[in-house]
Amino acid sequence: MPESTQSTPSAAPAGSASDADLLAQTAIAVRAAASVLRERFGDVVRHRTREELMRALAANDDAALGVLRPRLTLLRPDARFVEDELAGGALPPGEWWVLDPAEGNVNHLHALPEWAVTATLVRDNQPVLTAVHLPLTGETYTALAGAGARLDGRPLHVSRTTDLGLSLVATSQARPDEDEKVVRRIGSSITAMLFDALVVRTSVPATLHLLNVAAGRIDAFWQFAGARADLLPGALLVAEAGGRISDAEGRPWTPLSESFLAAAPGVHTEAVTTLSR
Template sequence: MTTQQHNDREILRLVEQAVVAAAEAIQDRFSIDARPIDRHDIGAKIQANDAISMSILQEKLAAARPEATLVEDELETGLLPPGEWWVVDPVEGAINQIHGMAEWCVSATLIRDNEPVITVVHLPLTGDTYSAVAGAGAQQNGQPLSVSAKRDIDAAMVGTGQAMPGESVQVYQMMGASVSTMLQTALTVRVSVPATLQLIQVAAGRMDAFWQFSQVRSGLVSGALLVQEAGGQLTDVHGKPWSLESEHFVAAPPQLSAAVTNALSPLIQTTYS
């Protein structure tokens, strides 16, 4: 283990404490009977939860790594300036949380010169914590994760979802076309949000691939590092290595990656032609 990895493991312990504390605060506000009544109510509930979680994350992450700057806009995309940045989602899957559904989490990822290097995702309703340090593997509750060993796309469970409400018409067209294509290519297709909760399944080998035609940084970086450290491959839809400036995203085991991108890449030209 390098000195940097050792230091990052020490930071990881503090990040886990921060993310768990924020998630537990939101868990206290969770009810399976929650039923927002309109878009105003939805927005108000999401904002209230985000504010509580973010205040905890800001304080604890600043203590864990004072040199890093917190990105406060969770819907940002693209490259960051050089240096260290915290990319967080204070309630990932917030729309699920306020509707009384269980599919939500809290995540925090340290980005160093545009590369994810430390991540923690905590699911308070199950008590599961997923974590990774670049070059040191990915874990669920301290146990190593490994991507699927499947070799045939027709046996694969795959998934996709939207980065956020209000995507462009072209993105929606590609999403619809991709689901149709993958229904004919893979064994089964899941369409849900948030992306991270599908990506942790890819990292754990329970799902075999995930793709998304647009990117919101906070929705991809934590799952991306988990998949990568679990032995997966990250590309864009054309099969080129994924980065924060990529316009689309594919995560899969190396032996399935080409089959996924070969199925999806023609949709880019078809949709925009």
């Protein structure tokens, strides 16, 4: 993924549905899976041990995947699924579904509203399309490479802010058991942004921050490390909404990068300067 735009992926195989039609069907599948999670949402799910927490997280994932995977398999029978939602790095050639069946799963278990279901199709290591559904608001965010980003069919555009000092920015931790070096880097970056930006938000999950960047509500989001499922949906949405995608030092971002930055063009350079200290 280049710094500001996606490279154009190869077209869908001859005889298959167009990517636009495929995106529409993917959005339907994501909404169906999300409705299952909404039925499971309510009281805080109590857990006394890490094992109990992991079982509860897995139960949510399995419930959503039980709806999502069969539907996506019907849409693209030859596409493979990334089995580990926490995995990063490049994928083998071909088509892959990168799913987060319960993005913000820990929030769901704590009866907090910040969670979603996401599905992103990657073709030869280029994200082609993505659909993200927020069941508690009923909103569906979609993006198609080269064709823009939308919220319930309405075009999205990133913020036109040009001053980091007037910006609302956000960050997130990539996983609960971060390496100590990454944790300290997160802390120092938050401190730097507290000096340079207007307001700093810190919470999980990453995708919901990136939806807000694409919609122009937040001016920049950054993260250190991270999985494909965390970043690919939002990266495509922000890029298609006119934002700039790079690593924290301004270099082109790929799933192999050690950092990630999505920003409105007017504050991208200032954000890189702040994060590079």
